[in-house]
Structure formats: C-alpha cells, structure tokens
Amino acid sequence: MKFAVIVFPGSNCDVDMYHAVKDELGEQVDLVWHDADNLDEYDGILLPGGFSYGDYLRSGAIAHMSKVMAAVKKAAEAGKPVLGVCNGFQILLESGLLPGAMLRNKNLKFICRTVELSVENNETMFTSLYKKGEKISIPVAHGEGNYYCDEATLAKLQENNQIAFTYASDVNGSLSDIAGITNEKGNVLGMMPHPERAVDELLGSADGLKLFQSIVKHWRDSHVVNA
Amino acid sequence: MYKVKVYVTLRESVLDPQGKAVQQSLSSLGYQGVEDVRIGKYMELQFDDSVRDVEGTVKEVCEKLLSNPVIEDYRYEIEEGAKQ
Numbered sequence: 001m002k003f004a005v006i007v008f009p010g011s012n013c014d015v016d017m018y019h020a021v022k023d024e025l026g027e028q029v030d031l032v033w034h035d036a037d038n039l040d041e042y043d044g045i046l047l048p049g050g051f052s053y054g055d056y057l058r059s060g061a062i063a064h065m066s067k068v069m070a071a072v073k074k075a076a077e078a079g080k081p082v083l084g085v086c087n088g089f090q091i092l093l094e095s096g097l098l099p100g101a102m103l104r105n106k107n108l109k110f111i112c113r114t115v116e117l118s119v120e121n122n123e124t125m126f127t128s129l130y131k132k133g134e135k136i137s138i139p140v141a142h143g144e145g146n147y148y149c150d151e152a153t154l155a156k157l158q159e160n161n162q163i164a165f166t167y168a169s170d171v172n173g174s175l176s177d178i179a180g181i182t183n184e185k186g187n188v189l190g191m192m193p194h195p196e197r198a199v200d201e202l203l204g205s206a207d208g209l210k211l212f213q214s215i216v217k218h219w220r221d222s223h224v225v226n227a
Numbered sequence: 228m229y230k231v232k233v234y235v236t237l238r239e240s241v242l243d244p245q246g247k248a249v250q251q252s253l254s255s256l257g258y259q260g261v262e263d264v265r266i267g268k269y270m271e272l273q274f275d276d277s278v279r280d281v282e283g284t285v286k287e288v289c290e291k292l293l294s295n296p297v298i299e300d301y302r303y304e305i306e307e308g309a310k311q
Binding site for chain 1: 237240241242244268292295297
C-alpha cells in the first residue's frame with residue numbers, strides 16, 4: 001500500500017507520520033508538497049499536524065485553499081482512506097470534507113499530554129483492529145481542539161455512527177467529548193490526538209499503530225486477491 | 228477604489244472562552260458593569276476599480292474564506308474612494 005503525507009508550509013508532524021508508516025507500519029510512503037495536483041498513484045492520504053500557514057485567519061483556513069486539496073477531495077470521493085490528524089483534522093473541517101469546526105480549548109491553554117480515548121466505532125476502515133469501547137492512550141498537542149457543530153449535525157453524527165473516538169474524560173471542551181469523526185461514507189477520518197506519535201512502546205504507547213494497520217488491512221482485503 | 232471593513236464574530240450560540248476571560252479580567256479590575264465580552268476579527272480590504280460587483284464579491288469572500296459559517300457571522304461596510 002502506498003501513502004502520501006501532504007506537507008504544507010508550517011506542517012510539523014509530517015516526518016513523524018512518514019516514520020510511522022515507513023518504519024513501524026512497513027508500507028510505502030512519500031512526502032508530497034501542497035502544490036501537487038495529482039494523487040492518483042496513492043492508496044491512502046495522510047494530512048499531518050502542525051501549524052499550516054501559521055494558523056493565519058483560522059487553523060486550516062488557508063491550507064484548505066491549496067492546490068493539493070482538490071486532489072485530496074478527489075481521493076475522498078473515490079473512497080480512498082483520508083486521515084487528518086490535528087491540523088490535518090482542522091483542514092478537513094475547513095474544506096467541508098468533515099462537518100463542524102474547531103474552537104479554542106475551553107481553558108484557553110495549549111494542551112500537550114497523553115490522553116485516554118474510547119473507541120466508539122470499530123466498524124470503520126481506520127478502527128477495525130480495535131475493540132468497541134477499547135481504551136487507548138494517544139498524545140494530544142493542540143490549542144484549538146474544542147470540537148463544535150450544531151445540534152442537527154451532532155444528531156446526524158450519532159445516528160450514522162460517525163463518532164470514531166471520544167475522550168474518556170473532558171480534555172478541551174469538545175462537544176460530546178468528540179476526539180475524532182468520520183464522514184458519512186466512513187473513508188475520511190479526522191482526529192485531534194496523534195496516533196503517529198504512539199506507534200512504538202519506546203514512545204510511551206503503541207496504541208496508535210492499530211489505526212494504521214486497520215487501514216492496511218482494509219486495503220488488502222479489498223485489493224489483494226488471496227490475501 | 229473601495230475600502231471594505233469586515234467584522235467577523237463568533238455566532239451568538241457559540242461560547243467565546245477568550246471573551247469570557249477578558250470579561251472576568253475587567254470585572255476584577257472593578258468594571259462590574261461589563262456584562263459580556265465577545266472577541267472577533269476586523270479586516271480591511273482595498274478593492275481597485277476593476278471589481279464590478281464589490282458587494283457581491285465581499286459576500287463571496289466572506290463566505291468562502293474570511294469567516295467560517297459553522298461558528299462565525301460576518302458583517303461589512305463599504306466605503307467609496309477611501310485610499311489617499
């Protein structure tokens with residue numbers, strides 16, 4: 001399986017994401033600059049964390065206008081897995097690939113620590129190797145991770161099982177403790193916690209690795225005959 | 228030549244923790260009468276004469292980029308021939 005890690009000016013988790021895929025997952029991966037207009041050769045798209053364009057205007061607001069995002073949308077429409085982590089999640093929200101928006105953390109502080117997440121939906125291509133309700137330890141590092149959407153959108157998220165991860169206890173004020181959501185089709189996941197920083201026990205937790213392994217499993221099951 | 232002033236504010240239904248912190252700070256300074264503070268953004272845009280439909284364009288850029296309609300409202304003022 002071949003992944004693209006999209007790099008924007010100001011991305012700073014791109015190399016962690018690259019390392020997670022190449023060295024821990026053992027799959028092919030390229031760093032792809034934001035002005036690329038074609039992602040056809042890739043089977044999975046990863047939008048890393050950071051501060052694209054210095055978070056000017058709003059987090060992710062400028063990045064979602066960049067050339068590569070048309071290709072990311074095309075990949076999402078084709079059903080390819082698209083994962084946005086932290087700033088990557090914010091970019092997916094700004095681009096409309098996922099519903100809702102991010103507000104400043106309730107306590108106005110930048111929160112940087114490992115938190116406990118609950119796997120709410122293990123029937124997605126990103127979470128199939130977890131158990132439903134499983135508690136996993138994944139680091140967060142953000143100032144604007146306070147997820148917000150209107151009541152109708154929240155009801156829809158719940159109804160369609162689009163909430164993939166929640167915080168086991170309140171971290172940043174997010175509505176319904178939402179830590180990660182998918183689109184309706186289930187092939188686009190945005191999450192504030194950083195699974196790519198939890199892929200080896202040496203890093204304190206390897207709980208994030210199963211997320212990447214789930215993506216690969218889904219791809220093998222649907223693309224490789226006699227897998 | 229047009230000068231456009233754009234104000235972007237959080238929607239009424241959205242909590243503004245920054246505004247709340249400023250309100251509490253004012254209250255501890257002794258300004259008990261300040262009931263609420265909402266923080267927003269102010270932007271100035273300069274349009275040249277090549278833009279025919281200034282108002283339409285302003286609305287478009289406000290909705291596309293300058294504000295996020297999920298959490299923010301915008302309003303604007305258009306001033307003619309403002310550049311010195």
